Every structure is written in C-alpha cells, then in structure tokens.
Amino acid sequence: MSPQERRASVSLALVFAFRMLGLFMVLPVLATYGQQLEGATPLLIGMAIGAYGLTQAFLQIPFGMLSDRVGRKPVIVVGLLLFAAGGLLAAGADNIQQVIAGRILQGAGAIAAAVMALVADSTREQHRTKAMAMIGMSIGLAFAVAMVAGPVVARLAGLGGVFMSTSVLALVGIALVLLVVPTPQQTQRHRDAGIVGGALWPAISNPELLRLNYGIACLHAILMATFLAIPLALAREAGLPKEEHWWVYLAALLLSFFGMVPFIIYAERQRQMKRVLLGAVALLALVQPLFWLTEHSLPWLVTCIILFFVGFNLLEATLPSLLSKIAPAGGKGTAMGVYSTSQFAGAALGGMFGGWLFAHFGLGGVFVGCGLLALSWLAIGVTMREPPYVTSYRLAVSPERVQDAGLAASLLAVAGVTDVVIVADEAAAYLKVDSKLLDREALDRVAAPV
Structure with missing residues (x-):
C-alpha cells in the first residue's frame, strides 16, 4: 500500500468503528437502565434496542446510490450528523418514546455503502482486499469494545452519558472524514463495493443469497432479543449488579474469540464452510434453552454467554465470506447491500420480537423464542449447497x-x-x-x- 492508501484505509476503518461503537454501546445497558424511563415497557425497551435497524434498512441502499451522484464524503458527513443528532435526542430523553425516536434518527445515518465505495475509490485493486479486511476487523473490535464500554460509561454517567458518547464519537468521525481521509482524484462505480441497480433483482432472487439474507436477519434478531434478556438475567436472576456486567462481557468476548478462530481456519483451509456454519447455528439454538435453565446460576450463565458469543462471532465472520463466494461476478457490492438491509431489518424486528416475548412469557419466553428462530435458520441452512471456493x-x-x-x-x-x-x-x-x-x-x- 502507498502512504495515501494506508491513510485512507486506516482512517475509514476508524470512522466505521466509531459509528458501530456508538450503535452497540447501548446494547448491554438499555434493558437495565431503560426501565427508569417514563413509559418504559418490555415491548418499548425492545423497540428502543432495535429501532436503529428500521431506518438503516430502508436507507442503506438509497444512501449508497446517492453517494455515486453527489460524492462519498458529503453522504458520509450527513449520515454522521444524523447519527450525532439521534444520540443527542436520546441523551436528553426522560421517556422511552424519545429514546426510540433518537435510535431511529441514529439509524438514518446509513453510511456503510458510501464508506465501502470510498475505500474502493481510494485504493488500487491489488490492495483493496486488505483495506476491506481492515474495515471488517474494525467492526469486530468495535463490537467487543462496545460490550465493555457501554456498562462502564453507564455506571459513570448513566444512560444519557452512553448516548452522549455516541454523539461525540460521530463528531470525531466527521473530523476524520474532513481532515484525515484523502479525497480520491475520481469517483468510480465499483460493482464489488457499490450498489448497481441492474444487479439488484439477481441479488434478491438468488436462492443461495436468500438463505444468507434470512440467516443474517435471524442472527441480528437473536442478538437484539437476547440482549434484552441477558442483562436482566444477570441482574435479576443471578444477582450481579448492573454496574459489574462489563467484566462478564469482557471475559466472554475474549474467550469466545479464541474459541472461534480454529473453526474459521478449518472452514477456509479445509473448505468446510457449510459444516462450520451449520454447527454455529446449532450452537445458537442449543444455548438459548440453556440460558433459561441456568439463569439463576452466575457461573453457568457466564458459560452460556461465552458459548453464545462463540456462535455469534463465528457466524458474523463467516457469513460475509460466504456471500463473497456466492455472489455473481460484478454483483458482490449489490448483494452486500441487500445483505446489510436484511441484517438491519432483522435487528429492528428482533428488538420488538424480544420485547413482546418478554412482556407475555418472561425471560424464559425470550430464550425459547430465540431458540426456535435459530432452529428455523438451521432447517433452511441444511438445504444450502457447499459454496464454490472462489x-x-x-x-x-x-x-x-x-x-x-x-x-x-x-x-x-x-x-x-x-x-x-x-x-x-x-x-x-x-x-x-x-x-x-x-x-x-x-x-x-x-x-x-x-
């Protein structure tokens, strides 16, 4: 990589990481701290957890196409401003409805496709895979940091402080875009990084891609619903104060990382992607009833959280690789846009699904419902073909x-x-x-x- 390519790749990876960090910092704390808000109910708290996915799903593809017309940086800056405004709205909330509105506004900053396109504009073909890998690693790292930082910030500054932090991170991202990210000499349409209208229907109608889209929607629905229940199980059933939840997530993420790496290596080197994917989905389906059965025991609950993160992180790393193999030539960027839309739609529905289950059936109902959702994915995944290793x-x-x-x-x-x-x-x-x-x-x- 040239110095300019490295600068572009690292700074855009940071922009992406700061935004994802802001989105996910709320996840481990909203179920516990959100109960103090006026009008809070399990359903509305679930909606607040996943509400960002609603606008994100609708605007993901349009924002990507808009960046082809007006430029990458203007779209990214506007998206980050919307994200910051949503954080400020939620930070000042004294009722759950305002938090939901803030989360919806945060999701309106759907900049992922524009960032990917700017990475493609700023790097040569032979180095683009490395640049995209930096983005992928930044997302994984942001998720891990958010799981720990959310409870720590909430302990120091409350739920409002968590949302204020997300706005600050968005403003730092804007500064990076304007001051650090190089402006490419020309903007091009890259079919492997951007969205092309003519490739949209093939991406939507491809049966193998449909299975992946259903899978990523299920994965993030399960994530949102589970994180409505896990913080409450730790605090109410296992007796761990909410201020101490951070160490559970830190330990679980570190151990799950070492647990998933051998399976990723095996999947790629031995070309056993389908077997590893189905095994991870089966693990998600198995761990959900275990959450329910062991929710009163802190050691067992922590063990289940570790197993959950092994399955989740393994799937989060495997599914994009699988999409890259299955997507037709010249259609990867569009297929990724549809995939991301499915992911965020799943997050929005998962929050509401978890909230409804909790309101009617308690924590056990959430875990059983997530287990059934994972089983539906497993039944569909069994029919997939072994992907071409291309x-x-x-x-x-x-x-x-x-x-x-x-x-x-x-x-x-x-x-x-x-x-x-x-x-x-x-x-x-x-x-x-x-x-x-x-x-x-x-x-x-x-x-x-x-």
Missing part, C-alpha cells in the same frame, strides 16, 4: 481490448476463472476466481492490449 476479482482492461467480443471467452479459458462479466463503461472485467488454481500471468496476458 473470490471476487476486478481486472482493469484496456479500452480497445474491452470491446473485443471474444474477451469473456478468453478470460474463462484461464485456469481458475469460473465467471466473467465485462463492463465496457468501466474498462473492467469482474471475475470469480479460485485463488489456488488461478494463473495470474495468463490472466494479465489476456487483458493486455493486442
């Missing part, structure tokens, strides 16, 4: 070569290339390649000017 690859092609009618056939003849889409307007070919078999020298020869 990656997306964008190949720049000279303007004269891209007009050659035989270019696609020539590229498909290269060892390791399984799918090709030629985009003349971009002077590029989008490929699906098996990296173990790919003959890169032959690929460069085919793309070179005649």
Whole structure:
C-alpha cells in the first residue's frame, strides 16, 4: 500500500468503528437502565434496542446510490450528523418514546455503502482486499469494545452519558472524514463495493443469497432479543449488579474469540464452510434453552454467554465470506447491500420480537423464542449447497481490448476463472476466481492490449 492508501484505509476503518461503537454501546445497558424511563415497557425497551435497524434498512441502499451522484464524503458527513443528532435526542430523553425516536434518527445515518465505495475509490485493486479486511476487523473490535464500554460509561454517567458518547464519537468521525481521509482524484462505480441497480433483482432472487439474507436477519434478531434478556438475567436472576456486567462481557468476548478462530481456519483451509456454519447455528439454538435453565446460576450463565458469543462471532465472520463466494461476478457490492438491509431489518424486528416475548412469557419466553428462530435458520441452512471456493476479482482492461467480443471467452479459458462479466463503461472485467488454481500471468496476458 502507498502512504495515501494506508491513510485512507486506516482512517475509514476508524470512522466505521466509531459509528458501530456508538450503535452497540447501548446494547448491554438499555434493558437495565431503560426501565427508569417514563413509559418504559418490555415491548418499548425492545423497540428502543432495535429501532436503529428500521431506518438503516430502508436507507442503506438509497444512501449508497446517492453517494455515486453527489460524492462519498458529503453522504458520509450527513449520515454522521444524523447519527450525532439521534444520540443527542436520546441523551436528553426522560421517556422511552424519545429514546426510540433518537435510535431511529441514529439509524438514518446509513453510511456503510458510501464508506465501502470510498475505500474502493481510494485504493488500487491489488490492495483493496486488505483495506476491506481492515474495515471488517474494525467492526469486530468495535463490537467487543462496545460490550465493555457501554456498562462502564453507564455506571459513570448513566444512560444519557452512553448516548452522549455516541454523539461525540460521530463528531470525531466527521473530523476524520474532513481532515484525515484523502479525497480520491475520481469517483468510480465499483460493482464489488457499490450498489448497481441492474444487479439488484439477481441479488434478491438468488436462492443461495436468500438463505444468507434470512440467516443474517435471524442472527441480528437473536442478538437484539437476547440482549434484552441477558442483562436482566444477570441482574435479576443471578444477582450481579448492573454496574459489574462489563467484566462478564469482557471475559466472554475474549474467550469466545479464541474459541472461534480454529473453526474459521478449518472452514477456509479445509473448505468446510457449510459444516462450520451449520454447527454455529446449532450452537445458537442449543444455548438459548440453556440460558433459561441456568439463569439463576452466575457461573453457568457466564458459560452460556461465552458459548453464545462463540456462535455469534463465528457466524458474523463467516457469513460475509460466504456471500463473497456466492455472489455473481460484478454483483458482490449489490448483494452486500441487500445483505446489510436484511441484517438491519432483522435487528429492528428482533428488538420488538424480544420485547413482546418478554412482556407475555418472561425471560424464559425470550430464550425459547430465540431458540426456535435459530432452529428455523438451521432447517433452511441444511438445504444450502457447499459454496464454490472462489473470490471476487476486478481486472482493469484496456479500452480497445474491452470491446473485443471474444474477451469473456478468453478470460474463462484461464485456469481458475469460473465467471466473467465485462463492463465496457468501466474498462473492467469482474471475475470469480479460485485463488489456488488461478494463473495470474495468463490472466494479465489476456487483458493486455493486442
């Protein structure tokens, strides 16, 4: 990477991390601290937990397309301003309805697609995978920090202080975008990082992608519903004061990280992605009734939380990799947009689902409902095919070569290339390649000017 590419990648990873940190800091504290708000009920607290997903789901794809027209940075800055405004609205709330409104406004800052597109604009093809990996790592790290930081900040400054912190993080993100993130010389439409209208229907109608979209919706619905119940189980049933919940999440996340790494390595190196995915979903389904049966014992409850995070983090890391393998050539960015929309819709529905179950059936009802949701995902996942072990690859092609009618056939003849889409307007070919078999020298020869 050049110094400018490193600067762009690191600063955009931080922008993404600060926003995700702000979203997730609320997750471990809202169920316990939110009960002090006027008008709070289990259903409304559940809605507050997942409300950000509602606007995020609706605006994710439109904001990505808007960034193609007006530029990446303006969309990102406006999105972060909306996020900061939502945090301020919720920070000053004395009733649960205002917190819900603040969370909805936070979700309106749907900048993920614009950030990914800016990463693509700011990096060369050979370094783009590294830049995207930095974004992925920043999301995982932000989630882990949020699980610990949320209870710590709430102990010091209350629920309002948590929301105020999210606004401060958004303002820091704006400063990074305006002062640190380099402005690319030109904005291009990258089909592997951005959303293309013509690729939307294939992304929605592909049966294998539909299974993934259902899976990520279930995963985040389970996350939101479970985190309505876990803080209450720790405080009410196991007797752990809410101010001390941070150490449970810290221990669980650290241990779950070491627990999931061998399975990720096994899935990729041994090409056993389906087996590992189904095993993680089965673990989620199993741990939910265990939550219910052991909620009165702190050691057992902590053990169940560790197992939950092993399954959750494993799926959170595996599903995007699986999507990259399944998405058609030239359609990865659009497929990721639909996937993200499904994720946030699942979060919104999961909060309401958990709140309704808790109101009618108590904590046990939440855990059983989440277990049944995981079983429905497992039943659908069993029917998936083993994915092709390929990656997306964008190949720049000279303007004269891209007009050659035989270019696609020539590229498909290269060892390791399984799918090709030629985009003349971009002077590029989008490929699906098996990296173990790919003959890169032959690929460069085919793309070179005649």
